[in-house]
Amino acid sequence: MPMRTEGRLNGELVCSTCLTSRHIALFPATEAVPEWPNRPTQGDRRCSTAAMGLGGRSVLALAAAGVIVAASPAAAAYTPIGNASHYALHTGYDYYTHKNVVIRWNPCRTISYKINPTGGGSRAIVDAQAAIARVSKATGIPFHYAGTTTYIPHLIAVRLANGIISYHYDRTGQAKVAPLVIAWAKRGTGTGTSNYLKPGSEAGVGGWNVATSTTSRLRITLGFAVFDSAKTKYFPTGFGKGSSVGHLILHEVGHAMGLAHYSDVLMIMNPYFSTTSGVAEFNRGDLTGLTKVGRPAGCISP
Ligand SMILES: [Zn+2]
Numbered sequence: 001m002p003m004r005t006e007g008r009l010n011g012e013l014v015c016s017t018c019l020t021s022r023h024i025a026l027f028p029a030t031e032a033v034p035e036w037p038n039r040p041t042q043g044d045r046r047c048s049t050a051a052m053g054l055g056g057r058s059v060l061a062l063a064a065a066g067v068i069v070a071a072s073p074a075a076a077a078y079t080p081i082g083n084a085s086h087y088a089l090h091t092g093y094d095y096y097t098h099k100n101v102v103i104r105w106n107p108c109r110t111i112s113y114k115i116n117p118t119g120g121g122s123r124a125i126v127d128a129q130a131a132i133a134r135v136s137k138a139t140g141i142p143f144h145y146a147g148t149t150t151y152i153p154h155l156i157a158v159r160l161a162n163g164i165i166s167y168h169y170d171r172t173g174q175a176k177v178a179p180l181v182i183a184w185a186k187r188g189t190g191t192g193t194s195n196y197l198k199p200g201s202e203a204g205v206g207g208w209n210v211a212t213s214t215t216s217r218l219r220i221t222l223g224f225a226v227f228d229s230a231k232t233k234y235f236p237t238g239f240g241k242g243s244s245v246g247h248l249i250l251h252e253v254g255h256a257m258g259l260a261h262y263s264d265v266l267m268i269m270n271p272y273f274s275t276t277s278g279v280a281e282f283n284r285g286d287l288t289g290l291t292k293v294g295r296p297a298g299c300i301s302p
Pocket residue numbers: 005056057058059060251255261270271
């Protein structure tokens with residue numbers, strides 16, 4: 001039995017993006033996006049102002065009982081399958097062009113990332129790096145592993161002027177760590193937890209933060225993937241068949257790159273996985289989507 005995921009919650013997050021974007025538009029000077037020590041392959045300016053959004057909340061959950069154990073096939077031997085048009089992207093309003101554009105990173109800059117492997121088991125770093133290698137190959141975007149971190153992506157509560165409590169991605173906190181953070185965490189409160197993780201069938205969450213202004217085109221500036229360590233400990237490590245850790249990482253990092261869900265069980269970006277899922281490799285729809293947010297889509301400048 002596959003697990004459910006996020007439908008409604010995803011909609012709420014998209015809504016919060018809209019609200020925040022409007023808010024930031026009114027006060028553009030208050031939001032600075034830090035420059036990262038990336039190695040630019042083409043010129044890029046940091047955004048002078050930022051709007052933020054949360055995208056692609058995800059979930060992959062354990063199928064009921066049996067956890068299968070499968071050997072990881074060699075990635076190089078895999079031939080992608082399925083329908084190449086089975087992918088979905090997010091769009092956002094770009095203050096530079098005054099158009100809705102595809103939400104993606106500037107593919108012409110290296111994305112630096114850190115891993116918080118606490119609770120992820122002995123293969124956490126290896127599997128996360130292997131997932132990033134697949135994403136890099138599919139997008140043409142270079143990544144740089146900047147080491148481990150103790151940071152866990154989470155939401156912070158903000159009281160708006162009208163008194164409403166609004167939850168937002170802790171972009172300022174993550175901005176001190178790395179543009180992309182991949183972390184394992186626990187549910188609940190206190191040390192080692194992330195409030196992205198909820199009881200139920202969700203095994204992970206992935207998303208992004210975007211920035212745009214009248215002088216800078218919209219792009220993802222921060223991305224994250226968080227996994228529920230209480231669930232992933234039952235998942236087979238690597239990229240074999242079934243509800244593997246590799247599958248989960250590819251899915252959530254897929255969100256961090258801008259991909260949305262697509263309801264085709266062959267695709268990594270399908271919001272469910274189970275013991276009957278195929279090997280954890282991007283299939284043809286996933287790969288088209290990654291191309292659309294990758295280097296073939298062109299550099300973002302300014
Ligand atoms: Zn998802």
